[in-house]
Amino acid sequence: MIKIKNLSYEYKANLNPVLLDINLSIEEGEYLVLIGANGSGKTTLIRHLNALLLPSSGDVEIDGLNSKEVKNHIEIRRKVGMVFQNPENQIVGMSVEEDVAFGPGNLKLPSSEVRRRVKQALEMVGLSGFEKRVPYTLSGGEKQLLALAGLLSMEPGYIILDEATSSLDPVGKEKVLAILDELKNQGIAIIHVTHNMEEALRADRVLLMGSGQIIADGAARDILMNREQLKALGLAPPMIVELMTRLKPYYKNEKSILTIDEAVNEILTLLQNNDGKDRDYSFREAESYA
Ligand SMILES: Nc1ncnc2c1ncn2[C@@H]1O[C@H](COP(=O)(O)OP(=O)(O)OP(=O)(O)O)[C@@H](O)[C@H]1O
Ligand SMILES: [Mg+2]
Structure with a gap:
């Protein structure tokens, strides 16, 4: 030790x-x-x-x-x-x-x-x-x-x-x-x-x-x-964390998604569940959130 x-x-x-x-x-x-x-x-x-x-x-x-x-x-x-x-x-x-x-x-x-x-x-x-x-x-x-x-x-x-x-x-x-x-x-x-x-x-x-x-x-x-903590110390968060944060305005997600496999599963589920109702996929919203 x-x-x-x-x-x-x-x-x-x-x-x-x-x-x-x-x-x-x-x-x-x-x-x-x-x-x-x-x-x-x-x-x-x-x-x-x-x-x-x-x-x-x-x-x-x-x-x-x-x-x-x-x-x-x-x-x-x-x-x-x-x-x-x-x-x-x-x-x-x-x-x-x-x-x-x-x-x-x-x-x-x-x-x-x-x-x-x-x-x-x-x-x-x-x-x-x-x-x-x-x-x-x-x-x-x-x-x-x-x-x-x-x-x-x-x-x-x-x-x-x-x-x-x-x-x-x-x-x-x-x-x-x-x-x-x-x-x-x-x-x-x-x-x-x-x-x-x-x-x-x-x-x-x-x-x-x-x-x-x-x-x-x-x-x-x-x-x-x-x-936030990583950024405050001048570090870039893992790419997937950044990606999923930018996708957040489009769907509710409380899961912690960190790996490529987790992100792929989540995005596929999101696409499969996409019935087109009450969703705003405007790009502007994502930008302002990021
Ligand atoms: N031989 C030395 N004499 C004086 N200051 C030093 C010496 N070596 C390192 N420092 C200083 O100590 C601080 C910490 O340096 P250190 O090399 O431990 O950082 P680090 O986290 O490993 O950085 P990096 O990610 O760039 O490798 C820096 O401000 C550096 O300039
Ligand atoms: Mg070093």
């Missing part, structure tokens, strides 16, 4: 704090998405979770290990793996297998165990067969999968992704998201920072950050349906 207590952080003394008295618990196996406008403090917050940053005040504990204790840092970084937007910065090996073996190789494990972990991690991300490739010859998407494999070979309890899908094409994104679903099934906690609301919908829990604070924390559906 990750426990954050009264965490505040400023990059330099006398500068305005970037994180303001954050309290948060993350359970094992949770799938959590962190959203918030540019500069709201998401990256600063998650860098505290593997001791890349240390609190100016307050505490961060990973499975009972306080990040203030330097002797805990190695174990904290083994438990909490992090993937960034740019995988180039995370490549250390001269070959794919060497790169993935780097982390477990430092854990003083028997070489057979290192090999087992490398094989398993490459299988998990779909890079089996790439063992001898030079990492710099991989495509951007493959490099991101390699970064993920390197982290999986450490058998972490928590995986953090900081906009790690933002430069991937739709197929690459889906691949990474499918891996996250699989990791969650294996009991690994996922903390995914993203600006993509459709990705956020896949989480169990969404945290909404604004100006260094957690503004909202709840079920993904509840947070992402709150169009």
Whole structure:
């Protein structure tokens, strides 16, 4: 379990704090998405979770290990793996297998165990067969999968992704998201920072950050349906929420509709029930409502 207590952080003394008295618990196996406008403090917050940053005040504990204790840092970084937007910065090996073996190789494990972990991690991300490739010859998407494999070979309890899908094409994104679903099934906690609301919908829990604070924390559906709150923080609500809001003047609907499938069902029902009586389908009304 990750426990954050009264965490505040400023990059330099006398500068305005970037994180303001954050309290948060993350359970094992949770799938959590962190959203918030540019500069709201998401990256600063998650860098505290593997001791890349240390609190100016307050505490961060990973499975009972306080990040203030330097002797805990190695174990904290083994438990909490992090993937960034740019995988180039995370490549250390001269070959794919060497790169993935780097982390477990430092854990003083028997070489057979290192090999087992490398094989398993490459299988998990779909890079089996790439063992001898030079990492710099991989495509951007493959490099991101390699970064993920390197982290999986450490058998972490928590995986953090900081906009790690933002430069991937739709197929690459889906691949990474499918891996996250699989990791969650294996009991690994996922903390995914993203600006993509459709990705956020896949989480169990969404945290909404604004100006260094957690503004909202709840079920993904509840947070992402709150169009006004998202807009007030400079975020665009999911496309379907926007679409269904604009359709509201035409029919009574109290349901929360968030996914494409839900919207398709609702619109088809609406079309089937359309008997033409007492309905004003004028475009002007929708515009004024929006
Ligand atoms: N090394 C640094 N020194 C001083 N200020 C910093 C430093 N890194 C970040 N900041 C400031 O801290 C604030 C929060 O930045 P952070 O990177 O955590 O935001 P973010 O929510 O991750 O934004 P984005 O969505 O753009 O990635 C910003 O105002 C930023 O300018
Ligand atoms: Mg960031």
